[in-house]
Amino acid sequence: MQKTIWIAALGLAVAGCSPETSAPVVTTPAAEAVAPPAAMPDMAMSAATPAAGPITSTGKIVAVDAVSGGVTLNHQAIPEVKWDAMTMGFTVADPTMLKDLKVGDMVSFDLQSATEPTKISRITKQ
Numbered sequence: 001m002q003k004t005i006w007i008a009a010l011g012l013a014v015a016g017c018s019p020e021t022s023a024p025v026v027t028t029p030a031a032e033a034v035a036p037p038a039a040m041p042d043m044a045m046s047a048a049t050p051a052a053g054p055i056t057s058t059g060k061i062v063a064v065d066a067v068s069g070g071v072t073l074n075h076q077a078i079p080e081v082k083w084d085a086m087t088m089g090f091t092v093a094d095p096t097m098l099k100d101l102k103v104g105d106m107v108s109f110d111l112q113s114a115t116e117p118t119k120i121s122r123i124t125k126q
């Protein structure tokens with residue numbers, strides 16, 4: 001199911017953070033029938049993995065609050081969630097993850113998942 005949804009999502013036009021309003025949201029098993037056959041099942045499987053698990057990206061810290069666990073990042077484009085490069089706010093899983101980070105630091109981070117993209121499960125200085 002996840003794989004099918006992801007393949008369908010890849011076919012849609014890339015558009016910032018805003019969801020594709022004109023495209024149907026694929027949520028039913030019937031969608032399996034319209035998915036193109038995977039010529040290389042192993043590769044298709046690994047391509048689908050990032051949508052289900054952590055999505056790694058990089059960016060620069062614009063603002064950080066180690067007390068509340070909020071961090072604003074100017075992140076690079078993140079195709080897994082169809083985001084262009086932008087500045088936006090995130091929440092870290094544990095505020096102590098931010099204690100050694102400051103504004104201007106370049107960081108590598110993991111988004112929790114495609115369904116919880118504003119939650120950061122890992123963030124480290126580059």
Ligand SMILES: [Cu+2]
Binds near residue numbers: 017083084086087088
């Ligand atoms: Cu964004």
